[in-house]
Amino acid sequence: MKLGNHLLKAAMLSTISIASLSVGSAAFAQDNAPQASDDADENVIIVTATKREQTLEEVPVAVSVTSAAAIERAQVRDLKDLQTLVPSLRVSQLQSSANTNFIIRGFGNGANNPGIEGSVGVFIDGVYRSRSAAAISDLPNLQRVEVLRGPQSTLFGKNASAGVISIVTAAPSYEFGGSAELSYGNRNAIVAKADVTGPIADNVAFSLAGGINKADGYGTNLTDGSKTSERNRWYGRAQLLIEPSESFKLRFIGDYDKIDENCCFVGNIFDGPTGAAIRAIGGKVNSAGIFSYSEYQNFASENKITNGGVSMQADYEMGSLSLTSISAYRESRAKTNADSDFTSADLIGANRGDVDITTKTQELRLASDFDGPFNFLLGAYYFNESINNKQALTLGRDFRNYASALTRGAYVSLEPTIRAAGGVPSTAAPFGGQGQGRFEDWDYKNKAYSIFGTADLELTDGLVLTGGFNYTKDKKNLKSNTTITDVFSAIDLVQVGANAGLPAALPAGFVPAGGTALASGLFPRINNCATVTNAPASSTPNPTRSGTCNPFLDLQALQFLPPFLNIPNAVEDGRTSDGKLTYSVRLAWEATDSINLYASYGTGFKATSWNMSIDSRPFGSDFIAGSPAQGAPLAASAIRTAGLASANLTSGTRYALPEEAKVKELGLKAKWDSVAFNLTIFDQSIKNFQGNSFIGTGFVLTNAGKQSVKGVEFDSSFNPIDALQLRVATVYLDSKYDSYVGSQFGDISGQAVAGIPKWSTTLGATYTMDLNDGKALIFNADYHNESNVVINENPAWRQYKREVNDLSAAATLRFDSGLQVSLWGRNLTNAKYVSVNFPSVVQSGSISGYPNAPRTYGASVKYKF
Template sequence: MRPIGFRLAILAGVSLLATAVSAQEVAAQAEIDENEGLIIVTASKRAATLQDTPISVSVTTGAQIEQAQVRDLLDLQTLVPSLRVSQLQSSANTNFIIRGFGNGANNPGIEPSVGVFIDGVYRSRSAAQIGDLPNIERVEVLRGPQSTLFGKNASAGIISIVTREPQFEFGGNAELSYGNFNAIIARADITGPISENIAFSIGGNINKRDGFITDLASGSEFNERDRWGVRSSLLFQASDDFKIRFIGDYDKIDENCCAVVNIVDGPTGGAVRALGGRIDSANPLALTSTTNFDSENEIENYGLSGQADLAVGAFDLTLIGAYRAVRSFTNQDSDFTSADLIGRNSAETDIDTYTAEARIASNFDGFFNFLLGAYYFHENIEFSPQLSLGRDFRNYASLLAGNIPAGGPLPAGPAYTLLERIGVAPVGSLGGAGQGVFENYDYRNRAISAFGQADFSLTDQLTLTAGFNYTRDRKNVVTDVRSTDVFSSLDLVAIGTLLGVPPSLAANPAVNPLLGLQALQFLPQFLNFPNAVEDGRTRDNDLSYTLRLAYKFNDNISGYATYATGFKASSFNLSRDSRPTRANFIPGSPVTNPPSSPVRAAGLAVPNLTSGTRFAGPEDAEVYELGLKGQFDGFGFNLAVFQQALKGFQGNIFTGTGFVLANAEKQSTFGFELDTSFTPIRALNITASLTYLNPTFDSFTGGSALNPTFGTVPTDLSGQRPAGIPEFSLSVGGNYTANLSDTTRLIFHADYQHESNVPIAQGSNISREVESLNASVTLALGGGFEVSAWGRNLTDAAYITTIFPSVAQAGSLSGYRNQPRTYGGLVRYRF
């Protein structure tokens, strides 16, 4: 492998040849200067032209979102190829990935590597990030570690959503859209003055749609939309130098989501069908599923925030404070068959988040400017999941276990109930409906950080930037997890000795026939913490920094070179697969006389306890990046070439009943991003963006992967390419405006997204290739009226987004498929 410096030098040379290409990368708070025709941005927290902003950041404006008919954040990735968004098993779980790095959904103990901010307020979990927002001004995607300009450190990147401030002129917007699957979206907002110095805005939205996946057993429709929200804002503009904005919002989701398709119908399928259950067998692209009850996804998300901005002489002071709350309840038929194997898989989650930020920025005319800030984060999470067995599970387990023939050393009859027949377990106790695991996690996180950066204008063309972020993070977790599954609590090694197996051979499956039943012990007892060995705490401190040189070649071309680090604190595994580390506990039965370990020495070992991870250590990000920006009449470009790495990347792998949380010693990605925009005539604008990624697990000795029977097994992934990250991602779009009269316009829009073929999961040969063609045509009439027709995924491309081991069905594989073609019409009135 060639050294990093060599590859960056080669691609720096390529970037110097790219001035014939153009870019559409705008940054935070972009606006058009009508006199100069320049794009003014403040991605670096101060006003500058796009060309003079040396940061890799893309923006999708509110107008672009409207034209592309982006229905929610899941659709945003069609416009930003370096961003990937996927919805997982519930409406509350959405994963954001930038440059191949991202995690955090499914497991509330993990903060995402990609931070999401809405109007400057950090949203710590995906359930608080996915609500529809009225009057979006822009959505910005900052790529790479972000620390010196944001108090909340983000190791992979940031998504910043900005809504429009209240205006001092009355105005508003109302729209109604109807599409296939009976999709109805209604949005409205109004803004105006209350007095000379006070303005308001209030908006609301409703998003409803029938499901696009039909349940063959019940006839219910899954993957529906049923959400609404309101948002109000009040702006006090005391003077040009002082303003305060308050925002209050509430949104609610109540949906039947998310349907699972069967990819591989393994050896357990026959047992399911013998019980009268149905499986839509080996039909991965089906728009059908089979369950015995509907899913529940009830999410409330609300909060209050305030931001004050004060200019005093050459200094700008900003204060932001916020309280956010999420209340969610989810429940689903997790065996995804019409048999009642898993009776309940529910979770109640309460999240309360308090944040405060203060920063001061200078506006000196001279050689030096700075930004300095402080940030406080306080979060409490109460998480109470439970998984219980259904009424068919006992018979299902008996079918899988088979029968013990007569005449042998063991009593004849069903193998699963053998332990009842020999008196080890009460008669009728094994596999009873309602048995399961009942969990309660109390999570507390406190973090403070100081951050800032300084700009030194070494010459009229050359600027040096140096920034830092110091973070101090403290987490505490208390667990109360109980397993009532009688079969999972039995020590089959010890019971084997009762049946006459020599203790030295009791752990040998070839000698102890009971060990063949261990696959049915998937809800073992849990070692709660804190305990005498584990304190349930993490304590992290980190200093991240940024160094950048920016050079303006001429009025049209500028470039930059950046070295930056980032950080994400340790994350706890809040799932039933949270285990003590092997350093604290060496698995084994007391019968086999395993080596001593701290857990066993303290008398804390419970039957069938295994080792694993309680938490994953922090992520440390590092990026080398070269960028070149050009802006000319009619075209512009933005090219970024980078080598980015995360040491300690927090991998969160679903096992079928819980999650394995582990650190990859190092995961790195070499790649480039090219964003272009071309306007050959005033009526036509064409954009094209290309992302190339070449990721590697440089070292991941504690990884996990699917084995040939689709179980999740420990695997050394060092040297492998991480699954799910496409080599190439492409987005192409265009707008053409035809002026039919002085007051009437016809606007055509089309965009296309493509991701190259890539394995979906580690160890799997099942792959995904993404394409999405979207289009709209809008007739803008006089007086603010607009009529549109739109379509998304017009080619009806179908693919699997995620795969995982089927719950309680060893050898079977399940997954989620993408959304099919949608289309409809829209009427909008602006005033």
């Protein structure tokens, strides 16, 4: 990897800097030392949501802040667990460790397709993590996690149309210290981590951190008894803080983490009509229910993910102005493979992925701190990313027999006739032979830059008007080299019927059922049948037909690996270029020392997302150039005119249009000695929201015309006595598709967005009992509920719903020496629910899904020094 070279360069630069700058003063470090830990005073929480340090109550934006102490008490291990503390956030882990969806206020995407950047941006110490595989490692030595709700484009340089997750880690300290922790739980769960920090010289400090996270899986592969959905990951992180003067400091960060897991468990929800065909060929499907946590696989899933990078943040103070520069280089690689049919039959031989991502970013900010009524922040951001994506899906040794069983033998018995009538060479492999499939190779380049800024004007004492802007220019190039070796999917069954003596076109003046007369040649790609049930859709060159005049057409469903048109080509150049100006305006009023009010309006933007999958197909408009007048022939299509058309070449989407977000918010923040609360009322929408839906053989990328949500967010804390803190956070979301005509399931405009609950609530309590000799006993409990909600957009699946009830608790004995011992548990009631459901792979009519993890519990020992 190139990462090693970048780490070496950073280390050399750091060494040179230490040698030349160690004679400087450390006063700046002392004056700007990190705030007191949240554990010491959680009522004073410093956030940087506006890229300025403010208290949580002062910052006039919708933000949830989770402190390191709260994360430790709740035994949160990674970002997936964080959703139990932040009701506005939902995190879904899908078919591999590298595919995780982050959703805020019902908006989120980005998993399962490396061409799609998430609408929720993830930043760690100011560095953008463009894909979920680069953001899911275990949480490092934390200071806090900020979840910014709503579009954040005017302060973040890349893709924050739905919100931002900003993770802030602790900087090196000039006071020597650290911690070590060891935890053991059920399923042989072991978490071990340690960190150390301290001075190297008067103006140089360091920190080192590392950890492992291992656990046996909670799913069982009935084929060999092995476990799935295990944990096996580790990370290392090094930092160097150099402060050559009172006004200048440098912070270097290098990190590396690795995941090697058998993930992720998939259970059978509904054993459909294909189950009989699988059993007929000697295969097994587990019909005991998804919460039996058992499945069939022919081989263990492979999830090998490595992430690493280096960054440098430079801060320079020039009187009332401060300059900040953040430079970063990152690499992420995910190698995956899975037996995606989840049966003991070898239907899918392999489903391999190898995604290699290299990202370079540069951010520059200039901020003022004037005594007068006016202040500003001005910034620029540069992003350069390249992705190489290799994918492969091959047929297994049992697929041919399975296809024959599904068709009552026709797939095999008609093969000689089809091969002869279709002109298939005798040297071609048998239909459905093992190893045939699709083999993809994608090359993706993305360069973007943005200029952003905000300005604050204090109109009167305590009344501040803020305006912000962002201009982004985003360019993407895509190349593909995909080959399909499936013999059967390339055969023109219409022509096979014609060669067998069946008429190949409709007669002149033919009248379809319920329709008007159509011109001869309008449907040149269909055999003459008794009726035609509908006119051709814009997304396909062929209409749906009924009748049995061509028996070969009944086998078309097994042609799910049709020929692929690589890009760029004579019609498609594989390039997009987007530019957009977004803005925000906000009025904030400090009504009293304890009450702050604000009203805001903002817009956001996310650029075009390319479909880097086998379902990346030419748009229907490239097949059908226009709708002809009554009786006129179809206009020539660009694909056919360019000579690029081939038998069975289908249309679809190459990319999804840019997202454009809008949000209106009213906020109230209040804080007294023992009570604090935040209230936000909002109306948010995204035009052209990018949806990525699984259809059983691949993913379909589409744009919803408009998705919107109206809602209320409330969070509070109450200390009735010094020893007791009570917490309540709740979110109400009324989320729907205002317009979604071209969804996978047709027009679902007006329908509620699946998977987004109306209500999400978290209740928490912490009681600290002081004992003698400086000891303390701390009890903590958190309860998270999500109201019942339909899981999938499919109208036929409305009966499948999810309700979440998650109770976590911990008891900690803390000694004055820095030692603490804890007993903890997550999902203590062993509640069960399905996170996501989807059509079973190559098993039409069957349904699979991802269940939540069952109860976990254990004990931990931690020592702080």
